[in-house]
Structure formats: C-alpha cells, structure tokens
Amino acid sequence: MSDVSADDAREATACGYTEYVDGEVPEGFPKTGVGATGVEADIWDALYEIEDPEMPVSIVDLGLIYDVRVVEREGEDGETKTLGIVEMTLTYTGCPARDYLENDVQCAILAAGVDEASVRLRFTPEWTVDMVTEAGREALREFGLGV
Amino acid sequence: MPDALNPEDLDAEQRAALEELLFRLADDEYVHGERLIEWQIYAPTLESDLALANVAQDEFGHARLWYDLLEELGHTEAELIWERPADEFRHATLVELPFAEGDWADVVLRSYLYDAAERLRLDALVDTSYAPLSDRVGKVLSEERYHLENAQSWLDRLAEGDSRDRVQDALDRLFPHALSLFVEPEYEDAIVDNGFRTMSTADLRIEWLETVIPYLESLGLDVPEPDEVERPSARGRDGTHTDHWDELAAEFRRTYDELEAPEPARIGGERV
Numbered sequence: 001m002s003d004v005s006a007d008d009a010r011e012a013t014a015c016g017y018t019e020y021v022d023g024e025v026p027e028g029f030p031k032t033g034v035g036a037t038g039v040e041a042d043i044w045d046a047l048y049e050i051e052d053p054e055m056p057v058s059i060v061d062l063g064l065i066y067d068v069r070v071v072e073r074e075g076e077d078g079e080t081k082t083l084g085i086v087e088m089t090l091t092y093t094g095c096p097a098r099d100y101l102e103n104d105v106q107c108a109i110l111a112a113g114v115d116e117a118s119v120r121l122r123f124t125p126e127w128t129v130d131m132v133t134e135a136g137r138e139a140l141r142e143f144g145l146g147v
Numbered sequence: 148m149p150d151a152l153n154p155e156d157l158d159a160e161q162r163a164a165l166e167e168l169l170f171r172l173a174d175d176e177y178v179h180g181e182r183l184i185e186w187q188i189y190a191p192t193l194e195s196d197l198a199l200a201n202v203a204q205d206e207f208g209h210a211r212l213w214y215d216l217l218e219e220l221g222h223t224e225a226e227l228i229w230e231r232p233a234d235e236f237r238h239a240t241l242v243e244l245p246f247a248e249g250d251w252a253d254v255v256l257r258s259y260l261y262d263a264a265e266r267l268r269l270d271a272l273v274d275t276s277y278a279p280l281s282d283r284v285g286k287v288l289s290e291e292r293y294h295l296e297n298a299q300s301w302l303d304r305l306a307e308g309d310s311r312d313r314v315q316d317a318l319d320r321l322f323p324h325a326l327s328l329f330v331e332p333e334y335e336d337a338i339v340d341n342g343f344r345t346m347s348t349a350d351l352r353i354e355w356l357e358t359v360i361p362y363l364e365s366l367g368l369d370v371p372e373p374d375e376v377e378r379p380s381a382r383g384r385d386g387t388h389t390d391h392w393d394e395l396a397a398e399f400r401r402t403y404d405e406l407e408a409p410e411p412a413r414i415g416g417e418r419v
C-alpha cells in the first residue's frame with residue numbers, strides 16, 4: 001500500500017459525491033503475473049505494454065487484469081490449438097474505451113503466440129482505486145494525479 | 148438456495164424466464180438513458196448537465212452488460228438494439244415518455260421513481276442463482292447509488308416553494324406509468340423458483356411503494372392512490388407501448404438504417 005492513508009485521501013477529496021477510496025483490496029488482487037511462466041508470462045509482458053487510453057499507466061498496474069491462462073483445446077480440424085484467455089475488468093461499466101481495450105488485449109494475447117484469444121469481462125471483485133499497484137501509483141503521481 | 152447456473156445448464160423454461168428478466172433490465176436502462184441525453188446542454192446548471200450525462204452513460208453501460216448476457220444466450224447486437232421490432236421491447240412506459248417541454252421537475256421526479264425501483268430490483272438480484280448475472284450486479288448497484296442520491300438531492304430542493312406544483316404535476320402524470328415497472332412477468336414463477344431473482348415482483352412493488360410514498364409525502368406532495376389510479380392502456384412490459392416509443396425508436400435507429408450497416412461507409416460518402 002502507499003503511504004497515503006484512506007483517511008488522508010478522504011480529506012483531500014474535493015467532491016462529496018465521489019469516493020476515491022472504496023474499502024479493501026480482495027486477497028490476491030491486484031494480479032500482476034508474478035510467478036507466471038511460459039506463454040502465460042509472455043501474455044503478461046504484452047499486457048504490461050497496453051496503457052490506459054486516458055493516462056500513461058499500464059492496464060496491469062491499474063489492476064484491471066484478473067486472470068491470464070492458456071488452455072489447449074481440440075479445433076474443428078482435430079488439431080490441438082492453444083487458447084489464451086484474459087479475464088479483465090473496467091474501472092466503471094460505461095467505460096467508453098471498452099472496445100478499444102478489449103481489442104488491444106485480444107492483440108496482446110495473440111502476439112504471445114497462441115492460436116486463439118479470448119477476452120472475458122468480469123466485474124467481481126469490483127475494481128477500486130486501491131487495486132492500482134505501487135508502480136501504477138508512481139506513474140499516476142508523475143502524471144499529476146494523487147492516488 | 149438452488150445451485151449456481153451457467154448458460155449451458157439452462158433448460159428451455161429457465162432460459163425463457165431468464166431472458167424475460169434480462170430484457171426488462173436491459174431495455175429499461177437503455178431507453179431511460181436514451182431519454183436522459185435529450186437534456187444534454189439544456190439542464191439548468193453546468194453541474195446538473197454533467198451529472199445527467201454521467202447517469203446516462205452509466206445506464207448505457209449497464210444496458211450493455213445486460214445485453215451482453217443475452218448475447219451469451221445467442222442473441223446478436225443488431226437484433227437486440229437495431230432491428231428488434233419496437234413492440235418487442237419490454238421496458239416500462241415510464242422511461243419512454245417524452246419530457247414535458249423544459250420541465251426539469253419531470254426528469255428529476257422520473258429519475259427518482261425509476262432509480263428507487265432499480266435499487267430494489269438489483270438488491271433482489273445480488274444473490275441470483277445465474278452466475279454471469281451475479282458477477283455484474285454488485286458493480287452496477289454501486290454505480291446506481293449515485294443516481295438515486297442525485298435525484299433525491301434535486302427533488303428535495305424542487306419540492307420547496309413555487310416549483311413544488313411542477314413536481315406535483317409530474318407526479319400525477321408519471322406515477323401511473325411508474326406502476327408499469329411492476330407488471331408481473333409471464334415467467335414470474337420460474338424466475339423466482341429458479342432463484343434468478345430472490346424477491347417476487349409483487350413484493351418489490353410493495354417495497355417500492357413503502358419507500359417512495361412516505362418520502363414524497365414528507366416533501367408535501369400528494370401521491371395518487373396506487374390501486375385507484377387510472378392505468379395507461381399501454382403496459383410496456385408486454386410489448387404494448389405509447390406512440391412516443393415508436394418515434395423514439397425510429398429516431399435512435401435512423402443512423403443505423405441510413406448506413407446500411409453491412410456495407411462499410413467511407414468519408415465522403417463513397418462506398419466500397
């Protein structure tokens with residue numbers, strides 16, 4: 001966690017109707033790909049290259065990626081195919097960059113060398129600003145946003 | 148509680164029940180959002196304009212989450228939004244009505260009636276047995292909270308002084324249509340028995356009435372007697388709508404129709 005306590009952040013909040021700090025980070029989040037190996041690690045690396053369209057911070061450091069896995073399945077032609085699956089969330093449901101991000105993630109999965117890619121949206125657990133990693137916080141601070 | 152269900156687990160009746168529930172959720176949010184954007188640049192203050200734009204964006208986002216789940220069941224976006232016959236939309240008539248011209252009290256009161264119902268409905272879905280729905284409800288519920296706060300903070304102010312008459316007019320006009328939110332679904336028994344929704348529509352209606360009536364009365368408003376109001380002939384939920392809906396549907400689909408969507412258009416109007 002950062003050196004900014006939840007209480008400090010609340011006091012610094014300008015708008016009474018927006019909560020910038022919203023409780024606890026569920027266990028195991030944010031996911032950063034630590035310990036991933038092989039093609040899954042390559043997918044994580046590619047995901048780190050994708051930045052949020054509004055801020056110069058990786059979507060991994062924003063805490064948007066919930067799972068990366070590669071499975072094998074039999075294609076229609078009987079050949080074994082590799083399928084890369086990324087589960088991710090959005091900061092809010094109406095995110096106008098949804099298609100853009102899904103497409104970037106799709107490309108990142110394929111770039112890691114799998115046969116097929118699947119991007120699945122998940123909204124549990126709910127994303128909060130507390131899911132931003134320490135590296136993400138630094139990138140945001142440098143950009144001029146206090147988190 | 149029934150076991151968690153996924154799309155591949157559904158039998159024909161469960162599927163029909165779930166679709167009815169999802170169409171109501173999605174169509175309500177989509178059409179409500181569609182009407183709200185008419186206030187863009189016309190709301191009384193810059194802040195209220197932005198707030199309403201945000202609410203509309205959320206509603207479109209939520210509609211999309213619910214339509215996604217219908218797509219998982221085999222529907223396509225084109226069919227759901229752009230090509231579905233207008234009389235197959237299942238939203239309540241409350242959200243399709245045009246606003247009385249320039250009447251901010253209409254959008255405030257309508258939003259309150261709708262958002263109060265929306266909160267209760269989502270609360271009754273938090274423990275849904277349908278796994279893909281369960282994943283999404285919490286996030287939507289936490290976004291909806293702000294909508295209700297925004298509507299109530301405006302309503303508190305409008306109900307003071309001269310503007311109260313306008314709120315009362317809006318209430319008399321909109322209340323019968325708000326009741327259409329609670330028309331019982333055809334598959335009500337299957338929806339409840341399968342645990343898709345954990346509260347019956349009849350109980351949701353009671354809870355909504357017990358929420359909105361005391362609050363509106365505390366503002367000095369006269370709430371029509373729910374069982375005595377004259378109900379509009381259009382029921383919304385069964386596909387019957389007011390004439391206003393045909394106009395709105397034609398309007399939001401005009402661009403799609405003109406684009407002849409399957410053909411890519413190019414800047415300058417050339418077609419490939």
